[in-house]
Amino acid sequence: MSEQENQVTKRTIIIEAGRADAYYWRDLWQYRELLWFLALRDILVRYKQTVIGVAWSLIRPLLTMIVFTIVFGKLAGLPSSGVPYPLLVFAGLLPWQFFSNSLSDSSNSLMSNANMISKVYFPRLLIPASSILVSIVDFLITFTLLLAVMLWYGVMPTWRLLLLPALLLLALITALGAGLWFAALNTHFRDFRYIVPFVVQFGLYVSPVGFSSEIIPEKWRILYSLNPMVAVIDGFRWSILGGDVRIYWPGFALSSVLIALILYSGVMYFRKTEKTFADVI
Amino acid sequence: MLRHKLQQRHTSLRDMLSAQLSRLGSTLRHPLGGFNAENPEQEEFWALDDISLSVSPGERVGIVGRNGAGKSTLLKILSRITDPTSGSIHLKGRVASLLEVGTGFHPELTGRENIFLNGAILGMSKVEIQRKFSAIVEFAEVEKFLDTPVKWYSSGMYVRLAFSVAAHLESDILIVDEVLAVGDANFQKKCMGKMESVANEGRTILFVSHNMGAVAELCSRAVLLNLGRKVLDGSPAEVIEAYMGQAGGGNLKIDVNKNNPIFVTELILKDADGNVTSSIPMGEDAEIEIRYSVKEPQTNVTMAMLLARHGSSLLYSYDNDIANELEGKRDVGDYSARIRLPLSRMKEGQYSIEAKIGVGQTNMTDDNAVIVFEICNHSIDTTHRSFRSDRPGHIYWPLEWQTTRLTGNT
Numbered sequence: 001m002s003e004q005e006n007q008v009t010k011r012t013i014i015i016e017a018g019r020a021d022a023y024y025w026r027d028l029w030q031y032r033e034l035l036w037f038l039a040l041r042d043i044l045v046r047y048k049q050t051v052i053g054v055a056w057s058l059i060r061p062l063l064t065m066i067v068f069t070i071v072f073g074k075l076a077g078l079p080s081s082g083v084p085y086p087l088l089v090f091a092g093l094l095p096w097q098f099f100s101n102s103l104s105d106s107s108n109s110l111m112s113n114a115n116m117i118s119k120v121y122f123p124r125l126l127i128p129a130s131s132i133l134v135s136i137v138d139f140l141i142t143f144t145l146l147l148a149v150m151l152w153y154g155v156m157p158t159w160r161l162l163l164l165p166a167l168l169l170l171a172l173i174t175a176l177g178a179g180l181w182f183a184a185l186n187t188h189f190r191d192f193r194y195i196v197p198f199v200v201q202f203g204l205y206v207s208p209v210g211f212s213s214e215i216i217p218e219k220w221r222i223l224y225s226l227n228p229m230v231a232v233i234d235g236f237r238w239s240i241l242g243g244d245v246r247i248y249w250p251g252f253a254l255s256s257v258l259i260a261l262i263l264y265s266g267v268m269y270f271r272k273t274e275k276t277f278a279d280v281i
Numbered sequence: 282m283l284r285h286k287l288q289q290r291h292t293s294l295r296d297m298l299s300a301q302l303s304r305l306g307s308t309l310r311h312p313l314g315g316f317n318a319e320n321p322e323q324e325e326f327w328a329l330d331d332i333s334l335s336v337s338p339g340e341r342v343g344i345v346g347r348n349g350a351g352k353s354t355l356l357k358i359l360s361r362i363t364d365p366t367s368g369s370i371h372l373k374g375r376v377a378s379l380l381e382v383g384t385g386f387h388p389e390l391t392g393r394e395n396i397f398l399n400g401a402i403l404g405m406s407k408v409e410i411q412r413k414f415s416a417i418v419e420f421a422e423v424e425k426f427l428d429t430p431v432k433w434y435s436s437g438m439y440v441r442l443a444f445s446v447a448a449h450l451e452s453d454i455l456i457v458d459e460v461l462a463v464g465d466a467n468f469q470k471k472c473m474g475k476m477e478s479v480a481n482e483g484r485t486i487l488f489v490s491h492n493m494g495a496v497a498e499l500c501s502r503a504v505l506l507n508l509g510r511k512v513l514d515g516s517p518a519e520v521i522e523a524y525m526g527q528a529g530g531g532n533l534k535i536d537v538n539k540n541n542p543i544f545v546t547e548l549i550l551k552d553a554d555g556n557v558t559s560s561i562p563m564g565e566d567a568e569i570e571i572r573y574s575v576k577e578p579q580t581n582v583t584m585a586m587l588l589a590r591h592g593s594s595l596l597y598s599y600d601n602d603i604a605n606e607l608e609g610k611r612d613v614g615d616y617s618a619r620i621r622l623p624l625s626r627m628k629e630g631q632y633s634i635e636a637k638i639g640v641g642q643t644n645m646t647d648d649n650a651v652i653v654f655e656i657c658n659h660s661i662d663t664t665h666r667s668f669r670s671d672r673p674g675h676i677y678w679p680l681e682w683q684t685t686r687l688t689g690n691t
């Protein structure tokens with residue numbers, strides 16, 4: 001053990017009722033490798049257990065894309081901001097599926113790791129965080145498929161694609177913030193097991209996944225931006241599709257502030273409740 | 282001081298809402314308040330109260346108590362799994378807690394993958410795990426199955442691997458909860474050995490167990506908890522005696538709560554004069570009487586006793602080592618086996634005798650069938666002798682040294 005490591009581990013831990021943990025963030029950093037191991041575990045297990053493994057990450061968005069294109073594009077005849085409708089849908093589906101997978105998985109993550117939580121100490125935050133990492137793998141697979149579909153339609157990415165990582169980070173923060181809230185609430189109130197799937201399903205229709213947010217009347221757009229996923233999805237379309245797609249900047253700014261608030265409050269609530277997880281889980 | 286309040290395990294929104302409503306109802310009915318203003322739903326219960334302990338580096342403390350005494354809660358709080366309601370704990374150094382063997386093991390993952398995952402969960406870095414990897418695998422004896430998913434492991438292999446990972450964690454304080462109750466006898470022995478070597482490296486051990494033999498063997502100090510309070514803090518012998526409710530000292534009656542067809546009911550220790558006692562003078566022999574009951578006729582019984590001192594096994598004896606009159610046959614009834622113990626050659630210290638029963642290949646030993654006693658020295662001067670109690674060895678046997686001069690300087 002190196003000198004430095006020794007110093008850290010030889011410290012005195014003080015456990016006291018109601019005392020904020022002085023080493024919270026340092027502990028989190030020390031256990032960072034566990035984050036990867038937990039994510040790796042979930043990825044390995046998923047692809048060992050499901051027969052078609054990777055194919056799932058491809059079939060789901062493809063089928064949804066087809067259905068949404070027919071319903072919103074053909075039947076409802078909604079405008080598509082000058083890009084092929086399937087691409088419009090796919091570019092919205094990409095962040096939405098990342099968000100919804102992350103949210104459902106991280107909300108359930110504490111429950112599905114209940115045994116670990118009640119038997120061993122480690123920073124609890126790692127569990128919901130690792131389930132979001134797992135969703136990134138799905139995201140990358142789906143993203144590759146999107147690039148293929150773009151090629152098929154002859155739509156070339158522009159320089160804006162370089163900003164996609166930043167937008168992914170925005171989606172990740174949204175998912176983490178909401179996931180922390182729901183994960184913590186889920187341990188205390190089992191009702192959230194039913195609430196989260198509803199939120200995810202409902203969110204799919206109130207977020208601009210199957211349609212462009214440009215169809216929202218101008219005067220309502222700022223109100224519409226109270227849904228943080230509006231900014232994320234609009235941002236993804238802007239970055240991936242290029243062309244005529246525009247971002248409604250006031251709304252984007254509002255959503256971003258909201259997203260930051262969700263993460264901050266999520267972390268706070270999680271920290272406040274995590275010490276009782278082992279008792280109630 | 283350390284307190285902990287256990288709350289209702291599950292809450293649902295409905296419970297909470299109805300509690301709020303009923304409180305609202307009672308407020309309406311008793312608008313001046315005062316009627317059970319505290320949450321009536323929540324009964325207060327202190328799992329631990331007023332526990333004050335100070336453990337020095339290198340001590341091996343056994344925590345003993347009946348179910349519900351608060352042992353597990355204490356360990357959970359020490360392990361930082363749950364938070365105390367009041368009180369404080371100061372831990373100096375790295376803590377490794379083993380409340381369960383194999384926490385976080387995933388059946389679909391291979392042995393190798395699980396070593397890394399479990400190690401990381403216990404707080405090891407990847408580099409540390411890699412450095413210990415071969416030692417872990419060797420201790421667990423699973424070299425051949427490293428790349429097999431652990432769901433195909435036998436339960437023995439699984440437990441061995443899990444214990445091995447935890448045992449190789451470099452920690453200053455090791456907290457262990459009854460994990461040794463699993464696995465076969467051989468492996469249990471190996472675990473005890475590992476824990477002893479951990480202790481000999483000067484690391485601190487907190488050990489919870491119902492197995493008094495293990496406590497007597499491993500620990501240098503023991504704490505008895507009852508209903509969340511500390512009842513006794515002293516030598517393992519004292520504490521085990523108190524826990525077992527040995528009224529007379531030297532006579533242990535064992536609660537028969539077993540479904541086993543054959544079980545030990547009583548252990549009686551007598552000194553050379555035939556007095557029942559738990560304190561044998563150094564230099565004298567003693568006798569142990571094991572009483573047991575047989576509820577169903579048996580054909581292949583082996584009784585055994587194990588004498589241990591300060592955690593080291595000294596003497597193991599079968600009832601059929603010499604005489605084999607009964608040939609393992611036992612009809613229904615009560616039995617008494619008396620064994621003369623050659624204790625006159627033993628050094629002073631804490632001793633334990635475990636009575637064991639085997640029927641065929643089945644171990645029917647009751648963990649509670651352990652009697653503890655001490656050999657105390659009143660008359661022999663050991664000050665400058667090899668057999669002083671703190672020197673190596675367990676046997677008091679002054680040997681004759683015949684020293685002669687072979688060559689000389691002229």
